Amino acid sequence: MRKGLRRSAAEPRAWQRMLSGRRLDLLAPSPMDIEIEDIAHGLARVARWNGQTLGEHAFSVAQHSVVVEEIVGHIQPDVAPRWRLAALLHDASEYVIGDMISPFKAALGVNYRDFEERLENAIHTRFGLPAKTPVLIKKLIKQADRACAFFEATQLAGFNPSESLIFFDAPPPGYNLKIDPQPPAIAQARYLARFHLLSEAAGFSPVAAVLDTE
Numbered sequence: 001m002r003k004g005l006r007r008s009a010a011e012p013r014a015w016q017r018m019l020s021g022r023r024l025d026l027l028a029p030s031p032m033d034i035e036i037e038d039i040a041h042g043l044a045r046v047a048r049w050n051g052q053t054l055g056e057h058a059f060s061v062a063q064h065s066v067v068v069e070e071i072v073g074h075i076q077p078d079v080a081p082r083w084r085l086a087a088l089l090h091d092a093s094e095y096v097i098g099d100m101i102s103p104f105k106a107a108l109g110v111n112y113r114d115f116e117e118r119l120e121n122a123i124h125t126r127f128g129l130p131a132k133t134p135v136l137i138k139k140l141i142k143q144a145d146r147a148c149a150f151f152e153a154t155q156l157a158g159f160n161p162s163e164s165l166i167f168f169d170a171p172p173p174g175y176n177l178k179i180d181p182q183p184p185a186i187a188q189a190r191y192l193a194r195f196h197l198l199s200e201a202a203g204f205s206p207v208a209a210v211l212d213t214e
Contacts, residue, residue: 016096029119031126036195042095044188053156057181061094062191064148069194071144074175081201086133087141088194093119128204143169151177
């Protein structure tokens with residue numbers, strides 16, 4: 001065991017090893033330990049609605065995120081690429097913590113939300129975004145998120161439209177969606193492709209972000 005990695009057997013492990021080889025400290029996440037490939041891989045395998053959806057495949061957070069980014073562009077076509085990237089990454093923390101349904105988040109309370117916020121800040125910093133998303137952009141992303149949830153609820157999760165409108169937002173005018181849940185490999189590839197396109201448009205340089213892992 002390398003020097004500095006020895007720990008007491010009684011000390012609980014507070015980091016997760018990612019497939020990239022990174023070790024992400026869950027209590028104090030560092031941008032240096034976050035890779036988009038890990039995020040895409042994880043989100044493509046995290047099911048929305050706790051997996052309680054119709055279809056051969058679960059509707060993944062990765063596929064959901066791509067739709068939310070698309071809806072953001074529909075609502076505000078002139079929104080800057082960096083904020084469309086923020087929309088794509090709006091649930092990126094779930095590659096570590098999973099997709100907890102809103103009632104469970106509320107039950108867990110402030111400590112959970114603090115942890116989620118620290119991880120989100122680290123992800124934003126890693127990919128060249130402000131740690132804190134501007135309030136107006138956050139509201140725009142939330143509107144798109146809830147509109148996407150309307151489609152998911154009515155097409156996949158057993159809600160009728162009137163019931164869904166009570167809990168989520170109506171789709172924006174002129175936007176319609178037919179959901180076909182994708183297998184993980186496809187959801188992962190499409191999430192990565194969208195990330196790289198938006199990163200380039202936003203002026204984020206993957207080369208500049210290469211990290212020393214030695």
